[in-house]
Amino acid sequence: MMRRFTLAVLVVGVLVVPGAAHGRTSDVEIGWVATPVSASQTWFRVVNTDQTNHLRLLSLHGISFDITGIKAVRAMGALAGPSCVLTTATTRFHYLDCSGDLPPNSSLILVVDTSGSGADFEIAASDSTDPSTLEYSGDAVDTTPLLPATGTFTSRGSSTSQITFTSGGNGYDEVEILPYGLTITKVDSITPAADSSCDPEGPGLDCSIALAANATGSVTFETSGASGTPSADIVLSGGDGLADVLVTQVAGKPLTYDLVAGARPAVVTYKRGQRASPRPIRFTVTNSATAGDASPPVRVTVNASEVSAKKLFGASLACRPSARTTCVLQPGM
Numbered sequence: 206m207m208r209r210f211t212l213a214v215l216v217v218g219v220l221v222v223p224g225a226a227h228g229r230t231s232d233v234e235i236g237w238v239a240t241p242v243s244a245s246q247t248w249f250r251v252v253n254t255d256q257t258n259h260l261r262l263l264s265l266h267g268i269s270f271d272i273t274g275i276k277a278v279r280a281m282g283a284l285a286g287p288s289c290v291l292t293t294a295t296t297r298f299h300y301l302d303c304s305g306d307l308p309p310n311s312s313l314i315l316v317v318d319t320s321g322s323g324a325d326f327e328i329a330a331s332d333s334t335d336p337s338t339l340e341y342s343g344d345a346v347d348t349t350p351l352l353p354a355t356g357t358f359t360s361r362g363s364s365t366s367q368i369t370f371t372s373g374g375n376g377y378d379e380v381e382i383l384p385y386g387l388t389i390t391k392v393d394s395i396t397p398a399a400d401s402s403c404d405p406e407g408p409g410l411d412c413s414i415a416l417a418a419n420a421t422g423s424v425t426f427e428t429s430g431a432s433g434t435p436s437a438d439i440v441l442s443g444g445d446g447l448a449d450v451l452v453t454q455v456a457g458k459p460l461t462y463d464l465v466a467g468a469r470p471a472v473v474t475y476k477r478g479q480r481a482s483p484r485p486i487r488f489t490v491t492n493s494a495t496a497g498d499a500s501p502p503v504r505v506t507v508n509a510s511e512v513s514a515k516k517l518f519g520a521s522l523a524c525r526p527s528a529r530t531t532c533v534l535q536p537g538m
Contacts, residue, residue: 233258233332240347240447242316246276247346248449249315250440251330253307258332260307263287264300264339265315269323271299276318278303279438279451281383282311282407289315304334310407312383314438314449324348347446354448356439359457361425361497365393367460369423370439370450376418377443382410384428386435386454391427393499394535409437416441425460425498460497462534466490481522488526492534500534 234255242248253260265272278289286305292298307313324346329339353373360366368382382389388408395401395412403412403424416422434454441448469487488507492500507524
């Protein structure tokens with residue numbers, strides 16, 4: 206899902222023929238956003254927002270500008286393709302057609318070369334492979350260019366990875382991670398943590414986050430189904446606009462946790478000859494805020510050492526914790 210930035214939405218009625226004798230009418234719903242990269246390049250993102258039907262055919266056409274080339278095609282969650290071509294037929298000159306199989310919640314990013322100074326374009330989508338089912342809807346490219354940001358994608362073990370991102374002079378309230386070559390199965394931690402939360406988005410993530418200008422954030426997550434060298438688009442969005450950073454995974458050191466034990470009170474004082482009465486002591490176990498990973502549940506043991514209590518008090522002292530197992534501790538817990 207996309208929480209913050211607005212996507213235009215198109216619902217197209219198409220005819221799907223599952224057999225020779227009968228057909229059925231269904232709809233495919235898509236959302237899109239378009240913004241310039243430069244005066245001669247435009248960034249498009251198309252999302253299959255339909256929860257039932259697949260996106261199998263997509264077409265883009267500049268009205269007040271021409272699409273002259275394809276710079277990049279990236280599809281998150283695609284079952285097949287997509288394959289994109291710029292048509293040369295006289296009746297469809299400068300039309301960009303993409304065919305493939307994008308299931309619900311999948312996302313397609315296109316970067317195209319353009320000529321002309323206008324912003325108007327038309328877009329069409331179908332859950333059929335038949336071009337005659339395409340119904341176009343008009344829109345305009347946003348006037349705000351993609352904003353600056355940087356990022357990294359680091360593996361932290363066999364099934365753990367970490368994405369970091371740094372904003373430029375703009376703040377953001379949403380970050381989406383669109384992975385290629387793996388599926389994100391669980392979020393371990395996110396920073397800054399205040400008011401942050403993540404939801405699945407196909408094989409990726411959609412997270413709310415309060416990221417200030419010139420600030421750095423990170424998401425650590427578990428993965429499955431990794432193949433080849435995974436990569437990801439980090440899409441940041443907020444009131445000022447959008448940023449998109451394509452990052453390729455590199456190998457890094459496994460993340461570790463850093464547990465520190467403490468006690469309160471840390472010192473209990475008795476006078477000579479005073480009877481040692483029962484005293485409650487609160488033991489704490491903390492995973493450091495700078496730790497890179499959550500700690501697993503651990504068993505607590507308490508050992509008495511050094512000075513013999515019998516020599517001081519004439520009796521043995523005992524410490525019996527009411528709870529002997531800690532829960533999973535995220536960094537800072």
